[in-house]
Amino acid sequence: MLSGTRVVSFTHFLQGPSATQILGDLGADVIKIEPPQGAFERGWSGPDAFVGGVSVFFLLANRNARSMVVDLKSDDGRRVLRRLLDGADVLIESFRPGVMDRLGLGYEELRTTNPRLVYCSLSGYGSEGPYKDRPGQDVLVQSLSGLAAATGAAGGPPTPVGASVVDAHGAALGALGILAALHGRARTGEGTRVESNLLSAALDLQVEPLSYHLNGFRGERSPSGVSSRFYKAPYxxxxxxxxxxxxxxxxxxxxxxxxxxxxxxxxxxxxxxxxxxxxxxxxxxxxxxxxxxxxxxxxxxxxxxxxxVHDFDDVATDPQVRHNETILTIPHPEAGDVRVPAHPIRYGGERPGLRRVPPALGEHTREVLGELGCSPADVDALVAGGAFGAQS
CATH class of the missing domain: 3.30.1540 (formyl-coa transferase, domain 3)
Structure with missing residues (x-):
């Protein structure tokens, strides 16, 4: 559905890559910009989950993308990136507020040469305000947003949800905002800036209980274990x-x-x-x-x-999960077969498939440089200069 749409991704951790993966699943040409040492998620995985030396954390949110190594502090790197972004449809970034501006890649700067650009920023708390420089991470935001305090029995400690639900919802909201902006651009010809953040995502997840509370209904956690402060028993x-x-x-x-x-x-x-x-x-x-x-x-x-009450072993063999084909197997050249959740939506009865396995670091750098009009000799010179990684 997004075939012909070029997305340039400056994302790391989970919220940003997951949002970008949604667009890649839908057919967008996603180019993941990585530093020479690789994105954070290549070197980290929750329970040290590496298969064949490859991070499962990286594999679960970076399919259907190409990888391009660029040193963002390099003049050559930024110059080539500007050429790439002048022809891009979407930029999505998940740095802390202000980082892209300092690199000369902020929205106001880029829109001067590409007014059709949809520029999406995903952060922890927003681009402005007293929390903008705080670290934005799922369990921290679960605590700050009231989600942890609302979970568990009365008398027990606040309890975070057992998954990064805020990251996942923030990613979905980011992708939704991008799709809305692309739809608007089709009518107006103008791009726009899209912003979402983990704090807003966490509050949106709690739209029902938060709305009750804001309108005077003060429920309490249940000593006998009722799962919601606002529902009748049994629940x-x-x-x-x-x-x-x-x-x-x-x-x-x-x-x-x-x-x-x-x-x-x-x-x-x-x-x-x-x-x-x-x-x-x-x-x-x-x-x-x-x-x-x-x-x-x-x-x-x-x-x-x-x-x-199922555990994950039960989930993986559940007949409805199997019927829905909710688990995707990725045949990775280094990790072998890796199983991850598939794209969650069907279109015309079909679920978007796997077009590209999660890429090796810098796997497509030379390819993208060639698409920008660089000759083989130019590419060799750029790579030799160090701005595009020794592995390119």
Missing amino acids: GVFATADGYLTISLTGTDLLAKVLDDPWFTGVAPADEYARREEVNVRVAALLAEHPTAYWIERFTEFRVWHAP
Whole structure:
């Protein structure tokens, strides 16, 4: 869908590369600009997860892209980059605010020679304001945004979510903003600047509970483990005789039937929120009497909203996950077959596929220089000058 759209990416860590990968999945020609030592994510991976010496953290967010090594402090490097950016459709960057301006690659500078450029900046907190120079990282923003404080049982510590959900949502918002700007440019002929940040993404993730709170509804974390401060019980994870099961939004009239307990008929629908701790404790005691399989069969019969609690081994073999083809296998020349989540959306019944494996450092530097009109001799001279990496 984005075939013919050139995206130049100055991104690192997770938010920026993930946003860029969405565009690459959709067919854009993504050129990842890397320093001579390589992007951060090439040398780091959460649990030291390297396959064949290749970072899984790099592999999960850099497919369908080309890699070009450029020393951004080099005059030759910046000069060639300006030529590349003068013909680009999109620039996406995730440096701290002010870095691109200091390099002479800020939006106001570039728009003078390429007014059609869509310029996307992804940061931790925004390009201005008191936090603009703070390190923007997922778990820090989960804490700052109230997400960690909202998670877990009353009396327990604030609990971050067990995944980089803010990075992932920030990436999706960045890609959404770029697509909107490209659509607007098709009508006006003018590019624009797009900005998103992790703090805004974290608050957007909490649009429902935050809206309740801002309008005077002050929910508290539940001592009995209700998963939300603002929902009636039962809502959350309950222990069974041999495992766990999640129940969602089931009225007391139905609970009386499915749990075969007339106590629930004494809780009027209007009192379900006020008495949610009583309901939760009662449900928890009853579920502990039978194994998970028993409750799944019973809840299915009564059409109670429920789900088993899966770990990642269960997820990888789940029949719906397999049917949806949600896991993509990347045949990497060094790492071998690597499995990662695929592009999450289908278009016309088809999911975007793998056009390029995540690239080696500087793999396409010479190729891109040739596309900019440099002769082989010019390319050799530029590389020899050191601005484009010894491995190019």
